[in-house]
Amino acid sequence: MLALLRPQTFAKGAFFLKEGEVCRDVLFITSGLMRVYYVNEGRENIRQFMFENSFITEYESFLSRKPSHYFIDAVEPTHALALSFEDLEALEQRFTHFLRFGKMMAESVVVHVGNRYMSLIRDDATTRYLTLMKERPKVMQRVPQYMIASYLGITPEALSRIRKELAS
Amino acid sequence: MLALLRPQTFAKGAFFLKEGEVCRDVLFITSGLMRVYYVNEGRENIRQFMFENSFITEYESFLSRKPSHYFIDAVEPTHALALSFEDLEALEQRFTHFLRFGKMMAESVVVHVGNRYMSLIRDDATTRYLTLMKERPKVMQRVPQYMIASYLGITPEALSRIRKELAS
DNA sequence: CGTTCAGTTGACTAAGGTCAATTCCCGTGG
DNA sequence: CCACGGGAATTGACCTTAGTCAACTGAACG
Numbered sequence: 001m002l003a004l005l006r007p008q009t010f011a012k013g014a015f016f017l018k019e020g021e022v023c024r025d026v027l028f029i030t031s032g033l034m035r036v037y038y039v040n041e042g043r044e045n046i047r048q049f050m051f052e053n054s055f056i057t058e059y060e061s062f063l064s065r066k067p068s069h070y071f072i073d074a075v076e077p078t079h080a081l082a083l084s085f086e087d088l089e090a091l092e093q094r095f096t097h098f099l100r101f102g103k104m105m106a107e108s109v110v111v112h113v114g115n116r117y118m119s120l121i122r123d124d125a126t127t128r129y130l131t132l133m134k135e136r137p138k139v140m141q142r143v144p145q146y147m148i149a150s151y152l153g154i155t156p157e158a159l160s161r162i163r164k165e166l167a168s
Numbered sequence: 169m170l171a172l173l174r175p176q177t178f179a180k181g182a183f184f185l186k187e188g189e190v191c192r193d194v195l196f197i198t199s200g201l202m203r204v205y206y207v208n209e210g211r212e213n214i215r216q217f218m219f220e221n222s223f224i225t226e227y228e229s230f231l232s233r234k235p236s237h238y239f240i241d242a243v244e245p246t247h248a249l250a251l252s253f254e255d256l257e258a259l260e261q262r263f264t265h266f267l268r269f270g271k272m273m274a275e276s277v278v279v280h281v282g283n284r285y286m287s288l289i290r291d292d293a294t295t296r297y298l299t300l301m302k303e304r305p306k307v308m309q310r311v312p313q314y315m316i317a318s319y320l321g322i323t324p325e326a327l328s329r330i331r332k333e334l335a336s
Numbered sequence: 337c338g339t340t341c342a343g344t345t346g347a348c349t350a351a352g353g354t355c356a357a358t359t360c361c362c363g364t365g366g
Numbered sequence: 367c368c369a370c371g372g373g374a375a376t377t378g379a380c381c382t383t384a385g386t387c388a389a390c391t392g393a394a395c396g
Binding site: 040099100102118120153 | 206208213215227228231260264267268270271274275277278279281282283284285286288289290321
């Protein structure tokens, strides 16, 4: 069973998934940091950062077996364990606990993305920045500023000005 | 087993869930239309509309058994079947198919909310309006304009101007 | 008819984007 | 050890999108 988990290594900047490819695996990150992002009109829109001891995949492509609109790459050198869609299905078939776990995982993503969504509608950029600092300080410490800006849905210039304002 | 599904009726404007209450049930809407929304500084921010033949609940509260930040009420007179958290758990315990179904449902919400999130970051209000018209025409037909504006994350005035612009 | 509330329009404001010019930081090679 | 090169971050000037507030229109309902 452990043989189903294939160890993988990603150098900084190496891709796990590119736009147009089908996302065949879910990764469990054992060390490092990866990001999920979308490229629109030449600009990166970062949707998520995932650190060690968490799972990362592109749900839409992984579940539908269709080409993804997203990229996933390593922000830091990363080690991970990959589990394929087929193997996961087999595990869920055999061990109900995988099914239960998969359900819980999807549900926690629903809650998280839902909160991000409402924050985007409700809060201005400064508020979102402060929320991020409070709730995910690791992102602030380990991610370059222009990526944080992208994650917050603003330009690097705007983030720079927000930081300047908050410092004063 | 069917006894677990409790029929409920909501008059137009009647609440299924209020802020501060725990969301104890998932509803299956048999007829009508409901909405999920958040109230911030006296303004409604509508997060979702759900029509007949679909499920509605407030995941965060339902799963955590904690008070909700959201309201859910009926936009049109609505009939629904309610299933409690406890009964759902019992069903999942006994019949693996419920677990599988619950996982798929959560996953489809992940994909949907994820797309809404990226659209909010990427697209201007006019683009979001056109997307809504294309993908959920029923919303356009059955929901008053000021609620559509709230759903799109803009003011009624802005939506009015977008419509004027598009008409010309 | 009048009241009420959704929708429209206008004038003005504010948040954040765009573009261009520096400056800062850090790694590499001479 | 220092100089240089390149990308990240900052700053300034200006622009665009949508928000705000207030006035007005229009349709629905008693």
